[in-house]
Amino acid sequence: MCALRFETAFDAPRASQTARFFASPMGQRLEKAELAALRERLSGCAGARALVLTAGVDERLADALPVARRHIVRLSAEETVLPARRRAISSGAITVADPANLPFENDAFDVVVSLHGLDLADRPQQALRELSRVLAPGGRLLMTGFNPWSSWGLRRFLTPRQAPWNSHFLGARRVGDWLSVLDFTLGDLCHVHYRLPEPWGWPFWEHPGLKGLKAWLQPPLGAAWVLKARHAPALALPEARSLRRSRRAVVGSPSAARESGSILRFPENDDRAR
Numbered sequence: 001m002c003a004l005r006f007e008t009a010f011d012a013p014r015a016s017q018t019a020r021f022f023a024s025p026m027g028q029r030l031e032k033a034e035l036a037a038l039r040e041r042l043s044g045c046a047g048a049r050a051l052v053l054t055a056g057v058d059e060r061l062a063d064a065l066p067v068a069r070r071h072i073v074r075l076s077a078e079e080t081v082l083p084a085r086r087r088a089i090s091s092g093a094i095t096v097a098d099p100a101n102l103p104f105e106n107d108a109f110d111v112v113v114s115l116h117g118l119d120l121a122d123r124p125q126q127a128l129r130e131l132s133r134v135l136a137p138g139g140r141l142l143m144t145g146f147n148p149w150s151s152w153g154l155r156r157f158l159t160p161r162q163a164p165w166n167s168h169f170l171g172a173r174r175v176g177d178w179l180s181v182l183d184f185t186l187g188d189l190c191h192v193h194y195r196l197p198e199p200w201g202w203p204f205w206e207h208p209g210l211k212g213l214k215a216w217l218q219p220p221l222g223a224a225w226v227l228k229a230r231h232a233p234a235l236a237l238p239e240a241r242s243l244r245r246s247r248r249a250v251v252g253s254p255s256a257a258r259e260s261g262s263i264l265r266f267p268e269n270d271d272r273a274r
Contacts, residue, residue, distance in 0.1 A: 047136075050067040098121075101130065116145060140231075184230065186227070
């Protein structure tokens with residue numbers, strides 16, 4: 001393992017408040033919808049090791065990952081939510097860490113799942129760089145985040161100091177731009193949980209009669225978004241032997257150098273030499 005890098009001060013009280021929210025009935029409904037969407041997007045997420053970074057209480061998604069070893073990182077060590085936690089059966093060590101300072105080596109995981117990791121980080125861009133650092137080239141990244149363009153985003157203006165509305169509400173398009181800078185290829189994007197937040201918990205878009213319309217329309221108005229991306233694979237460097245052969249051909253033979261275009265001839269210089 002690499003040494004911890006204390007670049008930012010993690011807001012642990014906000015993470016504890018968010019964990020208590022996910023232990024509530026309203027938070028459990030949201031987390032259930034997010035996990036269902038994540039399970040539908042696990043195709044291609046295979047490898048040797050996987051990291052699940054979660055702000056919630058349900059950790060059983062790690063059991064569904066087709067990998068050999070699983071590591072779980074909790075964003076909060078809140079003890080009051082322990083009875084509500086649903087632990088994974090096949091997980092290894094469990095760590096409580098700052099999402100912007102992950103205690104893992106570079107390229108340590110083939111699959112990384114982040115459930116609201118950017119929402120709770122003091123510097124979301126730094127947290128995203130950490131996820132990119134620990135993810136191996138060609139690996140898969142699955143992320144969830146609160147949607148600012150939803151009824152939950154409007155609720156922030158009424159209760160800005162209450163969890164989870166005191167966390168970052170980052171748009172999926174904004175996070176996608178950050179991922180593009182980090183050499184990620186964006187994949188599937190969807191929005192989940194169209195139920196209004198409490199106390200206005202009327203499940204308007206969850207009505208069974210609107211299921212077909214929701215599958216066809218998919219409006220970006222859900223409480224959370226789910227995004228899948230692929231880390232760029234490592235570039236294959238040419239072999240040293242081929243480089244040596246091409247260098248000998250250019251240096252050893254003037255005709256080969258002229259054919260390859262490595263020697264530039266200027267007519268003015270030739271006339272002066274004559």
